[in-house]
Amino acid sequence: MTEITINTDVLVVGATSIGLKVAEEVKNLDYNVEVLKSPQDLKGLKGFAGDFTATLDSGEKKFGAIVTATDFITKPLFESYNLSPNDKIISQSDFEKLTESDSLNGTKSVVFLAGFGQEGNPLVMKRVFKSVLDLCELEDVNPYVFVNNLKVASKGLERLYKEGRDKGAIYFKLLEKPEISEDGSKLVYMDQVMRSEMELYPDLVVVEEEYVPCIDNTNLACDLNIKIAKDGLLQMDNVHRFPVDTARKGIFVAGTARRLMNEDDIATDSKVVALKIKEFLGNGTIEVPQNVAVIDGDKCAICLTCYRCCPHGAIYWQQDEAVVSALDCQACGNCASECPQDAIQLEDYKDSSINSEIEKCFADEKAPVVAFCCQNSAYEALSMASEFDFEIPESFKPIKVPCAGKVDADYILKAFSKGAAGVAVLACHPGNCKSEHGNTYAKWRVEDIKSKLEVIGVDKERVLFSTVASNMASALYGTVKDFVNKVK
Amino acid sequence: MIVAERKPFDEIKSMVKDCKKVFTVGCSTCVAVCLAGGEKEVGILNSELEIARNADGNPIEIGTATLQRQCDTEFLLELKGKIEDYDAIISMACGAGIQFLAEHYPDIPVFPAVDTTSIGINKDVGVYEERCRACGTCVLGMTGGICPVTMCAKGLYNGPCGGTNLGSCEINKDQACAWFKIHERLVKQDRLQNIMDVTPPNDWRNQIPRTTIQPAYKERCEEQKA
Ligand code: SF4
Ligand code: SF4
Ligand code: SF4
Ligand code: SF4
Numbered sequence: 106m107t108e109i110t111i112n113t114d115v116l117v118v119g120a121t122s123i124g125l126k127v128a129e130e131v132k133n134l135d136y137n138v139e140v141l142k143s144p145q146d147l148k149g150l151k152g153f154a155g156d157f158t159a160t161l162d163s164g165e166k167k168f169g170a171i172v173t174a175t176d177f178i179t180k181p182l183f184e185s186y187n188l189s190p191n192d193k194i195i196s197q198s199d200f201e202k203l204t205e206s207d208s209l210n211g212t213k214s215v216v217f218l219a220g221f222g223q224e225g226n227p228l229v230m231k232r233v234f235k236s237v238l239d240l241c242e243l244e245d246v247n248p249y250v251f252v253n254n255l256k257v258a259s260k261g262l263e264r265l266y267k268e269g270r271d272k273g274a275i276y277f278k279l280l281e282k283p284e285i286s287e288d289g290s291k292l293v294y295m296d297q298v299m300r301s302e303m304e305l306y307p308d309l310v311v312v313e314e315e316y317v318p319c320i321d322n323t324n325l326a327c328d329l330n331i332k333i334a335k336d337g338l339l340q341m342d343n344v345h346r347f348p349v350d351t352a353r354k355g356i357f358v359a360g361t362a363r364r365l366m367n368e369d370d371i372a373t374d375s376k377v378v379a380l381k382i383k384e385f386l387g388n389g390t391i392e393v394p395q396n397v398a399v400i401d402g403d404k405c406a407i408c409l410t411c412y413r414c415c416p417h418g419a420i421y422w423q424q425d426e427a428v429v430s431a432l433d434c435q436a437c438g439n440c441a442s443e444c445p446q447d448a449i450q451l452e453d454y455k456d457s458s459i460n461s462e463i464e465k466c467f468a469d470e471k472a473p474v475v476a477f478c479c480q481n482s483a484y485e486a487l488s489m490a491s492e493f494d495f496e497i498p499e500s501f502k503p504i505k506v507p508c509a510g511k512v513d514a515d516y517i518l519k520a521f522s523k524g525a526a527g528v529a530v531l532a533c534h535p536g537n538c539k540s541e542h543g544n545t546y547a548k549w550r551v552e553d554i555k556s557k558l559e560v561i562g563v564d565k566e567r568v569l570f571s572t573v574a575s576n577m578a579s580a581l582y583g584t585v586k587d588f589v590n591k592v593k
Numbered sequence: 594m595i596v597a598e599r600k601p602f603d604e605i606k607s608m609v610k611d612c613k614k615v616f617t618v619g620c621s622t623c624v625a626v627c628l629a630g631g632e633k634e635v636g637i638l639n640s641e642l643e644i645a646r647n648a649d650g651n652p653i654e655i656g657t658a659t660l661q662r663q664c665d666t667e668f669l670l671e672l673k674g675k676i677e678d679y680d681a682i683i684s685m686a687c688g689a690g691i692q693f694l695a696e697h698y699p700d701i702p703v704f705p706a707v708d709t710t711s712i713g714i715n716k717d718v719g720v721y722e723e724r725c726r727a728c729g730t731c732v733l734g735m736t737g738g739i740c741p742v743t744m745c746a747k748g749l750y751n752g753p754c755g756g757t758n759l760g761s762c763e764i765n766k767d768q769a770c771a772w773f774k775i776h777e778r779l780v781k782q783d784r785l786q787n788i789m790d791v792t793p794p795n796d797w798r799n800q801i802p803r804t805t806i807q808p809a810y811k812e813r814c815e816e817q818k819a
Contacts, residue, residue: 422661545813549809549813549816550809552812
């Protein structure tokens with residue numbers, strides 16, 4: 106077992122409320138912390154977990170862990186109400202500025218619009234409730250709130266709402282958004298209680314805002330070599346991964362960089378991030394894991410395929426060969442099955458040992474069904490199935506793989522050349538692969554094998570790619586039984 | 594490999610005559626193997642330029658790097674931050690590498706320092722012979738492993754022509770007749786039947802900028818596009 110020393114300084118990207126909270130928590134754990142005001146202050150990042158080099162305005166600096174802590178930005182939803190802003194029609198943020206600067210003198214009636222431009226949400230409602238209460242402090246002002254669904258599922262929100270009502274705010278819950286004249290001076294709505302059209306002549310119309318992920322997330326994800334979700338947030342849904350972890354070791358994603366959060370969530374999340382950082386950095390010495398991918402430099406053609414395919418950003422190159430960063434490698438084997446030179450071996454799943462596993466499938470069965478089962482899903486589901494006494498057919502021979510992405514095209518063909526009746530590759534559900542795209546790569550590979558088999562005259566239906574969750578014993582049993590019946 | 598040869602010095606010198614600072618980029622793969630654009634040739638060219646420009650009383654500042662390959666984005670990005678201040682880049686890679694470099698750094702003029710000549714083989718130290726014109730539909734199986742596109746002056750698929758002359762090509766006594774050789778080899782392998790039927794021509798309409806997607810990657814490319 107080799108021990109190495111790592112850097113224990115932490116870089117927090119984003120001086121947001123989550124960023125500052127994380128910094129505070131991490132400082133309490135006695136690590137040095139540097140907080141960057143915005144993602145734009147990070148000019149580049151090289152290196153690996155425990156040894157990152159960040160390019161900052163002040164020059165290059167080393168860090169052991171990185172925390173992304175971007176916030177959402179707000180965007181007024183004028184268009185959803187067919188409005189354009191003017192001095193009588195303003196956004197929620199602008200209204201808050203007016204209250205802060207005490208510039209509401211002379212305003213008598215204020216209308217708030219929420220929940221029609223987007224599905225109602227507690228964060229939006231909270232701001233409305235607060236503004237209503239601010240207005241109630243002033244003399245002679247009538248706040249009116251026009252809402253669709255009133256979302257109050259957050260601590261203290263219902264209380265805020267009631268307080269406003271008690272102080273005189275009037276709420277209208279409508280099915281359709283009200284119609285507002287272009288200058289904002291007249292509002293027409295269908296009153297649900299009176300069942301008739303009503304009119305109101307406000308002095309000010311305040312339009313709700315939507316929360317959109319920080320626009321810098323895309324560049325940040327690119328700099329950090331992590332995936333960005335379709336909605337622009339810095340975390341993919343992944344049941345196998347702790348929410349604050351990314352696919353890359355030593356890079357964490359905190360709070361609002363991941364999803365919309367209120368202050369309580371932010372406080373909790375910052376503690377979680379700090380704990381995970383501590384778990385990783387420890388006292389600065391780390392045992393180098395042994396069961397990782399190893400590249401045979403002599404065989405490596407430095408084609409960069411492994412670098413491009415590694416879901417965990419664990420590969421780099423040096424002179425004329427690719428190298429695995431042992432701390433970052435999560436032993437998924439995706440690189441090994443993609444390497445055109447067969448130059449990569451996973452310590453626990455060497456090609457030679459998988460080949461002998463394939464060999465063993467034929468020990469008591471002339472034409473077995475060889476099934477490569479991802480250890481994170483299918484293999485689990487299979488053990489559950491046998492615990493539940495589902496009768497898995499004798500001829501079904503499972504081989505455990507660290508990720509479906511480890512299943513080399515060669516393994517499948519080898520099984521057929523030995524006389525397998527069928528080959529199954531059983532992976533995690535789409536979007537649920539612990540290694541981001543191992544299941545997708547496996548699916549593509551199986552498709553390719555199918556077309557190859559078809560050409561050489563083997564029925565392509567003898568190969569199966571299927572996805573399963575680790576707790577789906579019965580579904581897996583069904584899939585297995587059907588497939589075995591079909592090919593045997 | 595892709596074979597290239599160094600351009601005449603005067604040509605290179607005149608391409609960069611207006612530049613005060615140039616950055617020379619070598620390539621460690623094909624052009625290094627054929628002794629045209631590796632680290633050594635980069636060094637030689639740089640010295641030549643320095644000496645000549647000093648002699649002209651117009652000194653030049655030269656930066657330099659030799660990349661693993663200039664035909665891969667990742668390696669080209671290693672130049673980022675190093676070349677932006679230069680007036681021009683001189684690339685010693687093959688034509689593909691030069692273009693890819695220029696594509697990545699479109700704000701800086703890129704000049705070729707080599708002429709890309711062929712896809713060829715190594716005959717002796719510093720001696721390379723062309724063997725393939727990347728026709729896209731290889732017929733070597735039919736021709737006994739001798740390329741009619743490259744080796745036959747007329748690129749005939751059904752040869753030889755009437756100009757075949759006791760083993761030589763009619764264009765030049767020193768050039769072997771490809772079809773004579775093909776015939777000879779097929780006879781030796783007892784496969785003459787191979788060329789008895791008329792071979793249809795290659796579809797030369799394929800000579801457009803071609804994109805190759807390996808079959809195993811077709812589906813992923815399509816899905817990624819969608
Ligand atoms: S995929 Fe294989 S050959 Fe290519 S760089 Fe990686 S180890 Fe080298
Ligand atoms: S085993 Fe997985 S994590 Fe490790 S280097 Fe290969 S692809 Fe990356
Ligand atoms: S740039 Fe040209 S010479 Fe260099 S490795 Fe690529 S193909 Fe070969
Ligand atoms: S036929 Fe000749 S030009 Fe065409 S691919 Fe084969 S060797 Fe190359």
